[in-house]
Amino acid sequence: MAVPPxxxxxxxxxxxxxSAIDVDLHHQIVDWSEVAPHVPAGxxxxxxxxxxxxxxxxxxxxxxxxxxNVPMPAADSGTISHPxxxxxxxxxxxxxxxxxxxxxxxxxxxSLGVQPGPDLASAIARGVxxxxxxxxVRPFRCFKGSILIAQQDPIAAVAEIDxxxxxxxxxxxxxxxxxxxxxxxxxxxxxxxxxxxxxxxLALHLGGEGAGMSPPSTPVGHPSTxxxxxxxxxxxxxxxxxxxxxxxVFEKFxxxxxxxxxxxxxxxxxxxxxxDKNWKAQRSETPWVTRPPSSYVLDxxxxxxxxxxxxxxxRYLGEILxxxxxxxxxxxxxxxxxxxxxxxxxxIRDVPDDLRQGILVDNALxxxxxxxxx
Amino acid sequence: MAVPPxxxxxxxxxxxxxSAIDVDLHHQIVDWSEVAPHVPAGxxxxxxxxxxxxxxxxxxxxxxxxxxNVPMPAADSGTISHPxxxxxxxxxxxxxxxxxxxxxxxxxxxSLGVQPGPDLASAIARGVxxxxxxxxVRPFRCFKGSILIAQQDPIAAVAEIDxxxxxxxxxxxxxxxxxxxxxxxxxxxxxxxxxxxxxxxLALHLGGEGAGMSPPSTPVGHPSTxxxxxxxxxxxxxxxxxxxxxxxVFEKFxxxxxxxxxxxxxxxxxxxxxxDKNWKAQRSETPWVTRPPSSYVLDxxxxxxxxxxxxxxxRYLGEILxxxxxxxxxxxxxxxxxxxxxxxxxxIRDVPDDLRQGILVDNALxxxxxxxxx
Numbered sequence: 206m207a208v209p210p211x212x213x214x215x216x217x218x219x220x221x222x223x224s225a226i227d228v229d230l231h232h233q234i235v236d237w238s239e240v241a242p243h244v245p246a247g248x249x250x251x252x253x254x255x256x257x258x259x260x261x262x263x264x265x266x267x268x269x270x271x272x273x274n275v276p277m278p279a280a281d282s283g284t285i286s287h288p289x290x291x292x293x294x295x296x297x298x299x300x301x302x303x304x305x306x307x308x309x310x311x312x313x314x315x316s317l318g319v320q321p322g323p324d325l326a327s328a329i330a331r332g333v334x335x336x337x338x339x340x341x342v343r344p345f346r347c348f349k350g351s352i353l354i355a356q357q358d359p360i361a362a363v364a365e366i367d368x369x370x371x372x373x374x375x376x377x378x379x380x381x382x383x384x385x386x387x388x389x390x391x392x393x394x395x396x397x398x399x400x401x402x403x404x405x406x407l408a409l410h411l412g413g414e415g416a417g418m419s420p421p422s423t424p425v426g427h428p429s430t431x432x433x434x435x436x437x438x439x440x441x442x443x444x445x446x447x448x449x450x451x452x453x454v455f456e457k458f459x460x461x462x463x464x465x466x467x468x469x470x471x472x473x474x475x476x477x478x479x480x481d482k483n484w485k486a487q488r489s490e491t492p493w494v495t496r497p498p499s500s501y502v503l504d505x506x507x508x509x510x511x512x513x514x515x516x517x518x519x520r521y522l523g524e525i526l527x528x529x530x531x532x533x534x535x536x537x538x539x540x541x542x543x544x545x546x547x548x549x550x551x552x553i554r555d556v557p558d559d560l561r562q563g564i565l566v567d568n569a570l571x572x573x574x575x576x577x578x579x
Numbered sequence: 580m581a582v583p584p585x586x587x588x589x590x591x592x593x594x595x596x597x598s599a600i601d602v603d604l605h606h607q608i609v610d611w612s613e614v615a616p617h618v619p620a621g622x623x624x625x626x627x628x629x630x631x632x633x634x635x636x637x638x639x640x641x642x643x644x645x646x647x648n649v650p651m652p653a654a655d656s657g658t659i660s661h662p663x664x665x666x667x668x669x670x671x672x673x674x675x676x677x678x679x680x681x682x683x684x685x686x687x688x689x690s691l692g693v694q695p696g697p698d699l700a701s702a703i704a705r706g707v708x709x710x711x712x713x714x715x716v717r718p719f720r721c722f723k724g725s726i727l728i729a730q731q732d733p734i735a736a737v738a739e740i741d742x743x744x745x746x747x748x749x750x751x752x753x754x755x756x757x758x759x760x761x762x763x764x765x766x767x768x769x770x771x772x773x774x775x776x777x778x779x780x781l782a783l784h785l786g787g788e789g790a791g792m793s794p795p796s797t798p799v800g801h802p803s804t805x806x807x808x809x810x811x812x813x814x815x816x817x818x819x820x821x822x823x824x825x826x827x828v829f830e831k832f833x834x835x836x837x838x839x840x841x842x843x844x845x846x847x848x849x850x851x852x853x854x855d856k857n858w859k860a861q862r863s864e865t866p867w868v869t870r871p872p873s874s875y876v877l878d879x880x881x882x883x884x885x886x887x888x889x890x891x892x893x894r895y896l897g898e899i900l901x902x903x904x905x906x907x908x909x910x911x912x913x914x915x916x917x918x919x920x921x922x923x924x925x926x927i928r929d930v931p932d933d934l935r936q937g938i939l940v941d942n943a944l945x946x947x948x949x950x951x952x953x
Contacts, residue, residue, distance in 0.1 A: 269860040386800035389807075414798055421794045423818030424811070426760035432861040433763075433825040436854050437798070440814045444797030451807040469853050474895070475845030478888035480810050486643040486919045487806040514852035516902075521848070524898060528890075545860045 223306045226569040226577070227549075229410075229466055229509055229538035230299075230308040230348075232341055234333070235290040239340070244332035248325055258329055261320055261417030265431040269545025276302070288542035292341045292348060299541050300347055303550065307569075307577060308539065309349045310337055311466070315381035316413025317355040326355035331365055334375075342374040349577060351379035351408060357418070359392055363399045370403030373579035377406045377464065382441040383413030385420070389445070389452030397458045406462040406507075406572055409445065411438040439468040443476055446502060450480070453493040455501045462572055464507045466538065471514040473529045477502050503530055507572055509538035510553050510564060512546045519555035526560060536572065537565045597680045600943040600951070601923075603784075603840055603883055603912035604673075604682040604722075606715055608707070609664040613714070618706035622699055632703055635694055635791030639805040643919025650676070662916035666715045666722060673915050674721055677924065681943075681951060682913065683723045684711055685840065689755035690787025691729040700729035705739055708749075716748040723951060725753035725782060731792070733766055737773045744777030747953035751780045751838065756815040757787030759794070763819070763826030771832045780836040780881075780946055783819065785812040813842040817850055820876060824854070827867040829875045836946055838881045840912065845888040847903045851876050877904055881946055883912035884927050884938060886920045893929035900934060910946065911939045 234240055237257040244252045252258045276298040278284045278291075285291045288298075300308060314333060320326040330353040342350045352375050354362035362380075369375050378400050386392075388409075400407050414422035415434065421427040422441075428434040442465050455461060477499035484498050494501075508529070516522055526535065539549045546552075556564060570577060608614055611631040618626045626632045650672040652658045652665075659665045662672075674682060688707060694700040704727040716724045726749045728736035736754075743749050752774050760766075762783075774781050788796035789808065795801040796815075802808040816839050829835060851873035858872050868875075882903070890896055900909065913923040920926075930938060944951060 268863050382799070384799040387797060387802060387807075388799070389803065420798055420800055422798045423761060423821070424788055424794055424796045424798060424814050425756070425758040425762070425818040425822075426794055428761060428818075428822060428825075429763065430825055430861075430864040432857060432864050433761075433821050435861065436821045436825075436850075436857050437818055439849070439853070440798050440817055443814055444799040444802075444811055447797070447807050447810045448799075448802060451802075451804055451810075469849060471849030471852060472846050474890065474899075475813070475843060475849065475888060476810075478845060478890050479813070479843050479886070482886055482889045482920060483806060483810050486921075487804075487809065489642050490804040490806050512853070512856055514849060515856045516848065516852050521898070521902060524895070525848075528895060546856060547860075 223566045224304045225306060225537060225565045227305045227308040227539035227541070228464070228536045228569055229311050229511065230541050231289055231313050231543060232292070232295070232310045232337065233287050233289040233313065234336070235285050235287050240332045240336045243335035244328050248328040251325055252329060252332060258325065260316060262316065263415040265434045268431050273544030274548055275542040275544050292345050296345060296347055305539065307347055307349060309351060309376055310341055311351055311379060311410060312337070312353065314353060315410045316383055316416045317353065318357055318381045319383045319385060319413050319417035319419040320355065321418055323355065323358035323361065327358050327361035327365070330355050334365065334369060338372070338374050349376045350374050351377050352405070353379050354396070356380050356393060356396060357385060359395050363395045366396070366399040366403060366405070370399065370405060373576050376573045376576050377408045379408045379410065381413040382409040382411050382445060383416065383419040385418045387444050387448030389448030389454055394454070394457065397454060397461050401458050401460045404574065406464050408464040408466060409442065410466040411441060411468060414438055414441055439472055442468045443472060446476060446506060447480065450498045450501045451491050451494060453491065455505050456493050456495065461505060462507065463505055464509065464536065464572065466509050467511060467540065468508065469512060469514045470508045470529055470531070470535065471525050473502070474525060503534065507534050507536055509536050511538040511540035511549050513552050522555050523557045526557070532560050532563050533568055533571070535564045536568050597940045598678045599680060599911060599939045601679045601682040601913035601915070602838070602910045602943055603685050603885060604915050605663055605687050605917060606666070606669070606684045606711065607661050607663040607687065608710070609659050609661050614706045614710045617709035618702050622702040625699055626703060626706060632699065634690060636690065637789040639808045642805050647918030648922055649916040649918050666719050670719060670721055679913065681721055681723060683725060683750055684715055685725055685753060685784055686711070686727065688727060689784045690757055690790045691727065692731055692755045693757045693759060693787050693791035693793040694729065695792055697729065697732035697735065701732050701735035701739065704729050708739065708743060712746070712748050723750045724748050725751050726779070727753050728770070730754050730767060730770060731759060733769050737769045740770070740773040740777060740779070744773065744779060747950050750947045750950050751782045753782045753784065755787040756783040756785050756819060757790065757793045759792045761818050761822030763822030763828055768828070768831065771828060771835050775832050775834045778948065780838055782838040782840060783816065784840040785815060785842060788812055788815055813846055816842045817846060820850060820880060821854065824872045824875045825865050825868060827865065829879050830867050830869065835879060836881065837879055838883065838910065838946065840883050841885060841914065842882065843886060843888045844882045844903055844905070844909065845899050847876070848899060877908065881908050881910055883910050885912040885914035885923050887926050896929050897931045900931070906934050906937050907942055907945070909938045910942050
């Protein structure tokens with residue numbers, strides 16, 4: 206897959222003058238000692254080593270086609286030797302080159318919520334948030350930040366959302382989908398209340414499954430390989446969606462929007478239709494679930510395009526997107542610089558033409574609102 | 580949903596004179612002291628109470644629309660007061676009335692594989708198998724049995740398969756999908772070798788998830804309600820399929836067939852296409868997976884119709900069945916007497932006409948082979 210000479214996104218510029226909004230750019234902390242000054246003093250020593258803080262991690266080692274066709278800084282260029290380490294370099298070599306007008310930063314800390322130490326996890330989140338604002342968001346209008354939180358301490362998470370929730374540089378609340386308990390549980394509700402209070406969507410990102418306090422990444426135990434582990438990750442979303450709907454989160458917080466990163470979408474028809482069928486027979490346990498579950502799911506959840514499942518017949522893609530209302534629920538995700546599965550613009554090649562503008566631009570504007578252009 | 584006066588299955592009798600084969604009839608042990616004599620002497624005392632042996636169970640209580648329109652024995656009829664407790668009554672009131680020629684017995688012990696005591700679990704399996712043969716299979720040609728095993732002791736499981744594997748009354752090996760580790764793991768391979776040795780399909784049935792040694796029934800922890808728990812169960816199958824394919828089970832045992840009970844089918848397109856996409860980038864870890872994963876899945880796995888997802892537009896059902904080759908991979912399951920989600924014949928009402936004969940009769944004959952008619 207060669208990089209096209211002109212941006213495929215640029216073919217259809219919207220009325221707002223935007224050609225693509227990327228909701229998933231994994232900006233990288235290359236030197237943690239830059240983050241340390243932003244971490245509360247008592248825990249700063251845990252973060253000050255260049256290689257970063259002590260974090261529980263799973264035993265799966267990434268495999269794949271290297272970094273695909275990601276631009277790489279030349280060894281002698283004087284810039285940081287990581288494709289997502291320097292905001293200026295990323296803007297020039299990815300955003301400008303591919304016609305991406307705006308990118309939402311998501312980093313790579315998706316296991317904070319399953320770290321056994323809640324104070325360190327919350328301190329890291331706070332430090333990273335300020336580091337992101339100072340180094341990426343304030344100097345560059347093309348980057349927007351996510352308020353990273355560690356959900357095992359909901360009180361600290363709410364405080365962090367309140368601390369940064371009115372900052373126009375921050376456009377969502379971000380947490381890892383790896384969790385000790387499913388996200389419908391009552392303990393998490395103050396987090397949703399805070400999201401709604403500040404008009405911020407909640408973003409979930411895969412990655413910490415099986416690490417730290419996380420249960421195994423499948424309901425039948427730990428996988429053996431990265432290949433197997435990565436394939437099973439959307440099951441976290443199935444667990445969280447089912448939990449959030451059955452626990453009545455969206456009856457309690459009707460304005461809450463949830464964005465699911467990197468999980469694909471083809472499992473959604475199964476989930477909503479099995480869910481509706483069961484609801485007809487089993488809703489006596491959850492009288493507050495007053496509508497068919499599918500309507501909560503389709504009203505409140507959004508998905509991203511990296512990686513979109515690749516059916517052998519592209520017709521199926523259009524049909525599944527029709528079922529899940531992809532014309533308003535699907536958001537373009539670049540997943541830069543993790544292109545092991547392919548180029549993000551190739552990923553949406555088979556998307557029906559009448560959905561492209563929504564997926565590339567309009568749906569993000571609708572989900573994130575005015576902040577995105579502030 | 581009233582029971583139709585004439586069997587809907589009877590409308591299309593096949594050349595073999597069969598109108599429906601039900602691969603999932605949950606025959607019920609009402610008095611465990613009947614099973615006790617079949618249990619090895621040393622552990623017989625654990626099984627001799629009428630209410631049954633001590634078994635770890637999850638905390639979810641079944642809810643639903645009662646037993647739906649299941650026939651119920653009258654209180655004063657002198658028969659066992661359970662709709663699946665007496666083989667003669669079940670034959671007369673379910674099979675004969677609904678035009679079902681043959682039913683495969685699956686019982687209701689789907690948590691044996693996650694019981695902490697392997698000896699008791701294996702002893703129960705053995706006792707139940709002999710009780711089923713003596714009380715249901717030998718006296719009635721319309722019933723076929725499953726060799727129930729407890730997979731946490733693969734050596735005992737293989738011995739049980741070898742003990743009964745040439746008995747024409749037994750047509751498959753049955754285990755709960757709840758498991759301490761995913762079914763691709765090497766420790767389980769002797770079980771698959773034994774299945775292939777006797778020409779028996781392997782059947783997995785949901786139900787024990789979250790009990791005993793099982794991890795939580797979602798990768799993000801325990802659900803709060805039966806409704807939520809039941810909705811999440813197909814995730815076990817996603818975990819097992821991914822594991823069995825990536826660990827090379829079907830390269831090692833190319834004749835192994837696996838039947839997935841009660842999990843629906845609409846999640847399969849997601850699973851196979853995400854799997855294929857990942858395989859292209861990540862197969863360096865598993866060089867023995869030489870074909871796209873979808874081809875192993877579609878060649879080796881079979882699904883059942885209870886409960887089939889109910890899309891709002893029946894057209895989608897035809898399309899999903901097309902994708903998963905439902906014309907040869909889908910088997911009719913009555914799920915008698917657990918009809919909380921509806922009548923099993925209503926469940927297949929929207930199945931395209933040209934698939935009905937396969938689903939009701941031919942696919943079962945093809946999967947189970949000559950034993951079914953022996």
